[in-house]
Amino acid sequence: MPIAIPERSAGTIVRQAIRVLVAIGVSEILSQLLRLQDPAWALITAAVVTQTTIGETVSNGQSQILGALIGGAASLIAISLHQLGLPGEAALWSALIPLAALAAWRPQTRLGLVTVLIAMLFPSDNSPFFVPIQRVICVLAGVIVSMVVSFAVLHEQTRRDAFRLAAAMIRGIGSILDGAAHHNIGWHDIQSLDDTCATCLRRIAANVGEARRERWTSLEKRDPMLAALPQALQQLQTDAMVFARAALASPVHDAQDAQTLVRGLVSALEQIARGCDEQAQGRQPADDYTREALAAIPHDDITAAPEWRFILRILRSDMTAFISFLTDTGDKNRNSTSGSPASA
Known part of the structure; x- marks a missing residue:
């Protein structure tokens, strides 16, 4: 007689949906308090990081922070090279090539590529260094909110x-x-x-x-x-x-x-x-x-x-x-x- 392994219950699905929505809502409130210029990234990060288990949430959060920090640093270097006279395309690829190699070696750093692309392809009307710094702050805000929600709100029983x-x-x-x-x-x-x-x-x-x-x-x-x-x-x-x-x-x-x-x-x-x-x-x-x-x-x-x-x-x-x-x-x-x- 086959063994009936219990699947995820409807209550589990509802709890996870509530936790994701709470994480997004709190991220929006925190973004307003911090007066972030592009709060969407904090909300997106919170939605992506909040998983059904604390272990998965922590792992995703670590990957998001690591990728944002590495990508932010690479973006600052690439922007500095562009400011010194290097063409924009060359500056972009000078950051993408090493980050692609790093992501192939350490997959948890692959989000650094996303940060570089955002910083270089969607520049701000303010300082050129504004976008990567804002991106890192938004990711940190989203991850912190996701961690708090995972531990405090209807976590898995x-x-x-x-x-x-x-x-x-x-x-x-x-x-x-x-x-x-x-x-x-x-x-x-x-x-x-x-x-x-x-x-x-x-x-x-x-x-x-x-x-x-x-x-x-x-x-x-x-x-x-x-x-x-x-x-x-x-x-x-x-x-x-x-x-x-x-x-x-x-x-x-x-x-x-x-x-x-x-x-x-x-x-x-x-x-x-x-x-x-x-x-x-x-x-x-x-x-x-x-x-x-x-x-x-x-x-x-x-x-x-x-x-x-x-x-x-x-x-x-x-x-x-x-x-x-x-x-x-x-x-x-x-x-x-x-x-x-x-x-x-």
């Missing part, structure tokens, strides 16, 4: 998205266990499910990285559950692949035992996924959640096969740790996860 993805990934892990135990799918299909789980895990890790940038305080201090989420999920994914290999190579001989085992594991994983759904909604799981989830996990005495008893001990240990982890019982469970048999 990374915790919610991380746990929504975690729920989808855990249900995918359940599909791996169920398919391998019943031999409904082959190893190729199991690997495809594992690849999809890995995609979820990468997106979760990206959300956790974004959450680290949202505040100055350490994520481990303000939200230890979110900080430890990728490692805990990776452990369950590894356990699932160990189970799948064993199930395909050496299935449980007693059909009744196999049914009970798989039904219990998939049920427990569904309970874990529901716990992640609750966390995504900003709620703690219900009081009876831990008891019901733990009760669903089969014990290793369900089978006499030593290899399956070992695998079940691993799964029970890590699933128990994850269930306690979702109820926020603290460092004990994270230590339990990292110290499970599968980690050794």
Whole structure:
């Protein structure tokens, strides 16, 4: 069964639209306060720099500032050469050629070419040095506004998205266990499910990285559950692949035992996924959640096969740790996860 990876919600799209509009509006107000002669560049910069994540916004802002400073400096040199008697076309190309080479080497500097073209092809009626200086000031204003808006206005709710993805990934892990135990799918299909789980895990890790940038305080201090989420999920994914290999190579001989085992594991994983759904909604799981989830996990005495008893001990240990982890019982469970048999 394919894993349904959550896409961007309508709320996310609306929040991003609002943030871009706020950035443009604040840039216009700041441009008026600074009495910029060509405020359009500040507004354009704010619109371009403001991205859906703080990380992307910072990266775009750095590129804009770097390009504006390099282009501004190159423009001042080219204009000075023109003032000294060099023809305008020659002065322009004397700046464009080295900047093109620099942009090919360091793509984040490519906006320097734009600054030079604006300064040389659209000169001001005032001082010839006015346009590049104004361009740099406008870019700085737009970037600063974009950064402030990204941190202060409806920034992406990374915790919610991380746990929504975690729920989808855990249900995918359940599909791996169920398919391998019943031999409904082959190893190729199991690997495809594992690849999809890995995609979820990468997106979760990206959300956790974004959450680290949202505040100055350490994520481990303000939200230890979110900080430890990728490692805990990776452990369950590894356990699932160990189970799948064993199930395909050496299935449980007693059909009744196999049914009970798989039904219990998939049920427990569904309970874990529901716990992640609750966390995504900003709620703690219900009081009876831990008891019901733990009760669903089969014990290793369900089978006499030593290899399956070992695998079940691993799964029970890590699933128990994850269930306690979702109820926020603290460092004990994270230590339990990292110290499970599968980690050794």
